[in-house]
Amino acid sequence: MQLWLIPLLPLAGFLINGIFGRKLPKSVINAVAVGSVVLSFLWVLKTLSGLGALDAAYTEHYFTWIQSGSFHVGCDFSVDRLTAVMLLVVTGVGSLIHLYSIGYMAHEGGYYRFFAYMNLFMFFMLTLVLAANYLVLFVGWEGVGLCSYLLIGFYFDKKFATDAGNKAFIVNRIGDFGFALAMFYIVKTFGSLDFATVFSHASGASQGVLTAIGLLLLLGACGKSAQLPLYVWLPDAMAGPTPVSALIHAATMVTAGVYMTARSWQIYTHAPAAMEAIAIIGILTAFFAATIGLAQNDIKKVFAYSTVSQLGYMFVGVGCGAFSAGIYHLVTHAFFKALLFLGSGSVIHALAGEQDMRHMGGMWKKIPWTFWTMMAAAIAISGIPPFSGFYSKDAILVAAHQHEPWMYWLGTITAGMTAFYVFRAMFMTFLGDYRGHEHPHESPGIMLAPLVILAALSVLGGILFKVPDFLAPLFPAMEEARDFSLVIISSSAGVIGIALAYVMYVLKPGMADSVASSFKGLYTLIYNKYFVDEIYDAAVVQPVINGSRTVLWKGIDVGVVDGMVNGAGSQARAIGSVLRLLQSGNIRSYATWTLFGAVVLIAAMGVVGGLR
Amino acid sequence: MNPLLLVLALPLAGFLIALLIPRSSPQGSRIWALVLSLATFVVSLALPVLFQRGIAGEQFLLDVPWIRSPEIRFHIAIDGLSLWLVVLSTFLTPLCVLISWRAVQNRAKEFYAFLLLLEFGLVGVFMAQDLFLFYVFWEVSLVPMYFLVGIWGHERRIYAAVKFFLYTMAGSVLMLTAIIYIYNRAGTFSYPELLDMLVGGKLMFSGKEQLLLFLAFFVAFAIKVPIFPLHTWLPDAHVEAPTAGSVMLASVMLKMGAYGILHFCLPLFPTASRACAPWIVTLAIIGIIYGALVAMVQPNMKKLVAYSSVSHLGFVVLGIFSFTQLGFDGAVYQMLNHGISTGALFVLVGILYERRHSLEIADYGGVATAAPWLSTAFLITTLASIGLPLLNNFVGEFLVLQGAALANYKWAIYAAIGVILSACYMLWLYQRVFFGEVTEEIRSHLPDLHPREWAVIVPLVVMMVWMGVYPQSFLPKVGQTTAHILEQTQVNVPFRVQVPSQVGQIQTPHAEAANAR
Amino acid sequence: MPVSLMPNTADILRLLPEIILTVMGTFLMVLDALLQRRNSKAFGNLSLLTLVAALAASVYAYTLAGPAFGGMLVVDGFATFFRVLVIITGILTVLPSYGFLARQNAETSEFHTLLLFSIAGQCLMVAANELIMVFIGLEISSIASYVLAGYLRDDKRANESSLKYFLLGSFATAFFLYGVALIYGSTGTISLTAIRGVLSGPSAPSPVFIGVAAALISVGLGFKVSAAPFQIWAPDVYQGAPSPVAAFLSAGPKAAAFAVFLRIFMTALGPVGGGWEPLVWMSAMASMVIGNFAALLQQNVKRMLAYSSIAHAGYVLVALTARSSIGTAAAMFYLAAYTFMNVGAFAVVSYLSGKGERYQNIEDFAGLGQKQPFTAAMLSIFLLSLIGVPLTGGFFGKFYIFKAALESHLVWLTVLGLLTTAAAAYYYLRLLVMMYMHEPGDAANYAEAPSLSMRFALVLPAIATLFLGIFPTWVLDFAGKSSTLLK
């Protein structure tokens, strides 16, 4: 079973397009880019079918990557059921989005560059999920970060784009900082980074240590999966082309944090405190992001915050011990959120780049395919049965209720808000009458096909793929307490949200503004995303930069250290100039000086010689 | 024929012959330098090939008497530590020749002559096994670099060159004192013999002796590394030096310091080194963070890279003084990585300078549009230097930090902050130089790489990837030596020196002389 | 009272170098009177010939080493070493003097006469084993050099330097004599070996007293070697004196005086070494500091070299402070290295300075590296050696001196010395900077290619400097062997 083929196919695609892309015709580029991903999807299918039940992890060792003394890290891949799920999602959704991109990027410059990066991303993402030890996982982890940096800054002549790219990379770095420290601690504790070794010995380690490791890993996850307080990069990341948002910032990369925490469940189950932290961060993020989502006008921003919020749900799942539920939501979310993004992409494409919903409206007639597919996704995310979102979100909320009722309630409210802002977006975009100046046109088939497929998945995904059952053997079982009241409450929250949106944006369009003006302060706060970016900038970025410039560089470096060095020089010269005074040129002075020397020496000799 | 001797002799011969080439034909000098440095490189490739695994000690030993009394021997050899540093030097020299091809027009003859002399000195430093010989090469490598900076540098070149010379001089005289002192105690300059005597107990240094000797050596090395706060010569030297000078300076010369610490200080003075470790590690960590922060606010590309070197070398020192196998391996590997990636950075900055004649970041922007391949190369190098996995620096930094964590977890925490910051300043630099709207003059003044530059860049990039993806082709040879050093530094009778107090109680010369006789 | 009969041939042969020098000196003088139209080159060639002959003679004299004239002189390795050294100094002074004297269109015959006499005096000094002999040698060398310093008698600076040198020299000599008188009075003899005997014997006078006498003596000798605190004359005199003479003054008398220094202090006063060590120690420290720091600000190269020669005197004194045969050997080696690099550097100055010695400032060396690469390269070798960069004699000399010092546990003197070396690098570097890193100025532009003799005057010391730096063994062994004779 050549697992290595799975990531290497996209890598090959990257190399080909990256190096020769500029010379190649589009058709070849498409063939290479999409082909490689599809091939690796097929290879995944073949592999999995070949591996059968996958009750135990299947590992392949290729070569020793790093060795120092007794410590060594291998370049190892391994597959278990969790990996299988991830592989399918990544390659599957990945292929669809690549397909879609052909249409979407058709008229963009740097075509080959785009696909090269996308392939590179696939390579790293697959490495991440296939990794059999933390270091290889970290390779993928950093790699996807790099690709997201490159793709966010794809329009590199736009400052906001490159800024967003830097922001993404650096914030992720802060997360990686935690991840790296976690690895160091793991090695310190277990002497190895192999999942097998670590997890098998996890129970042996002290709880404190495991908690520390858990929390550090969590920091990493927060960075990658845009959780509080490191979520700030994700909304800006929308500066990249929409397929990127769909693939990286909705479906796959941002879920890496969830995957990683779920992967490390043995550590967390022995570190309750860490798990609690995950759950709390998750639920807070979910709520917090949802509130921001309520007031955004940029369609992609809305979905961005919604992503943050949904990721929060997944964390809640993991944090409450319902790992499978978290992964389940990861999968369904991949479907409907990708769909939402691609759909909005299609809208933007139709409107030649317009993203502000206030200049949209009444699109459903003009681009029906887009409308209906997106509607499926919208319902799914609102958690209306039997759409896919319902199952996963429901599973999480149930687990949350078992764990901490207040989390359930907060989650439910969030669900309502989710439904509200998603449908607000839907209505503002598609219903009412058109407020823009462009002449919208439906997207080409190559873009619609993925939409349709994803729509189908968003609708049926929950029913078709019973992820929890599939993962059951992997994770510790949770007692199933199907309490229908909870289900009804949570899903009805969704209904209410939708209804509210319908009232405010379809029946009484003026109402939204009046509400906003009645809660002016709150609205501006939300509208400006709680000023978090401004606060970070004022509290962290500026002090560091100014401090470095004025205090460290100008102050210590130039001032103190060089000051001392040059000072020594000038001191020497000062001594010299004193000595020059002796050299008056006057013979009698010279004689006196000589005499002085003589007297001093004679006296000194007397004293030293013990004269008394 | 001992390959080491050949590697050492070729550049020297090249230097002497280069002096004979008439100054009327600069092209001749260029070609000669290129041919010769390439030949040296090819020969030096024999070293890793013939290098025997599993021998921790010196290999390719060549030991002939030089001066009878005091007995000084021409004693050269390499171990797993110096092996790659030698190869690194020989690898970079031809690239420096190429990169200076068009940049250096006036007095090309002297330039290439000095470049070859420099190679001779550097290679010698890493080979010398006789303390006196080591000092000789140490100083000899100083002179050509002084001229390279001073003659072919930029505006404030003279200040930089003199500062560089004096800084190093000040450090090395202390080292010389220590070397002589050791000789008077042990009666030999031969490094292996000294180690044997130390092991055999024939030579014992009292706590104070050991501490002072260690410091004497360490200061000399610390200035070269450089360790905060002895680093201020570096930015000036780097900024003013011509490209080739910066490359050799950053890639090889700084390593002389770290190499010296690892190869001489630790085995000779294990107790003192361990006792001082906390202080030194503190300085190293300050250097890491400080260098990064200062780099972040530099308006000048070369200065930025220079300060980034301060930060990177901090990792090396941290690794060394973590006294762990991982730390040592990481430190050594990090030396090589820094040699490659920072060398590449200077090369690329040099290429930009050749086109735009400015080092100010503000004068650039949108280069990516004008010169995509140049930007790609720069991007890869940037990613390497911020330690992205699958590129070389990652391996080194990981090992170093892991080693530090094993020694004292707090160190790892502080040092790892540097990793975050490195991303900040490098990406910011990259954004400001290569991204953004492209101006017309940039578009017109910045052609993409041409073949000669390709020839310089490609090897470097290949090395970055190779060292990042398959470090096993380098690490094992290093490991066997570092393991040996580690066991040499196992101190079974640890004594705690309070450094300040010890240094405080220094005897007056009279007292010294008195109780001597 | 030892009564020796008329001197035998061996005595004469041991005195051969001095005889050759004086006879030829006189001959030159007479020749000058006899010749109608004088050919200035001829005298130079003759004195070169003489010096070479004297060199051979002193080597030959070494083959029948031993005391001469009833122990007034002693021809041993030590004496031979310094005889050779001062004679070589003479050669290296004559070589650049051709062009120089021609440029200043000055008489050549007396110049060479005086030079030869002065060297003869120095040869006597280094071989002298008895204080009267020392004194006479000292005076012969001094009086000749007083005149040489003022040789360009229409040059105000030359007069002044000559006067200063003369007055202060005599002043210092008086102190020297007073010290000698006290030694004589307290030990009852003026033969160095006899003094050693007395001092190591039972009836030795109080070391305090010897210390004071030593102090007085060191006034005179310290003056001749320009060691602090008796260095003050050197900058003015070197600046004013004609460059070749300055070169000669900075090497010949210095070496000879150090030889005497070593003989008196190591041989005669050896037994009471502890008494005079602080004296030398202080003087060494002061010289290193004053010399190096004052040199930092000099604009005039000759003055700068003067200060540097003060500093180097300090280093040699460090070796003397070690009070061991190693130290003596180190001092001897260092003086050899110093002679070559310093005389070489002065040769470049006299080459560049031009008519009336216009170009003496550091700025005048600007761009020499481009205009006269050969000369600049040679000067660079000398400067690097003066800085103390390895593979040059200067470095190995310092290394050997500080090795000796450390063996005598003079740790802090060593550290101070080496640190001043580092500081000293600065002012030598200024010259390198000027030569290579600035655009050519008048001096460099107008400097004509060095003549053959000048080339020799540069190449020989350069080769010697490198030789001493790379293959010091031979000289070291000789110095080591002969240094033990002083005990």
Added chain:
Amino acid sequence: MDVILFLVFAIIAVVCAINVVVQTHPISSAISLIGVMGSLAVLYLLLGAEFIAAAQVIVYAGAVMVLFIFVIMLLNAGEETRHGRSIMVQLLGVPLLIGLLGLLAYFVQRLFPRSDSVHFGGFTGGTALAIGRALFTTYLLQFEVTSILILIAIVGAIVLARKELD
């Protein structure tokens, strides 16, 4: 007797010496210097150094001082002028002199406490005969070499003082 002799001439010597220093006109200094030399000659005799005493009068007081006076006349050097000044001398001159004198005198006292005293005829080895023998046997070399010294003096004087030929 000896004591009186000594004291008389010692005082003359010192007074003349002081006069050498205080007189501002070189001639008077020269004259008083001759006085010093003369009185020293007497003390030499007291110490049994006949020959030296003679030489002192002939060579020193005679030849050398005449030379001095000759030059003074030649350059008709008058009262010395008072340009320029030396701070160093003004500050350190006197104290240093006192220091020097004090130290020298003190050491001399400490060195020869044994009071073997001088009286005329206590040593008669200083005759011309004795000196001559010493000079031509033991110190032959020195004697010969002094001739070079004189030679140099001549050459030097010529070099410096002769008229330009051109």
Added chain:
Amino acid sequence: MTGVPISWFLTLSAVLFALGVAGFVFRRNIITVFMSIELMLNAVNLSFITFSYQLKQVDGHIFTFVVMVVAAAEAAVGLAIILTIFKNRATLNIDQIDSMKN
């Protein structure tokens, strides 16, 4: 019978020496300065003679003799130098001979 203590002679010589130094330091006329040196030499000579009286040796006398010769030689050269100085500067004031300094 009472003789003159040796130390008196020596003290006298010390005094004369010091006076010579004083003359060198305080007088401005070059010639006088030069004479002061002669005075110092005489002082030294006195010590030599005294010592050789005490030691009953002739060496001191020889030394004195040599010193005299040297003094004569120095006088010749020195006065020649003074002549050239006077020729070039038309002054004998030692304080004006300070063109080279620092």
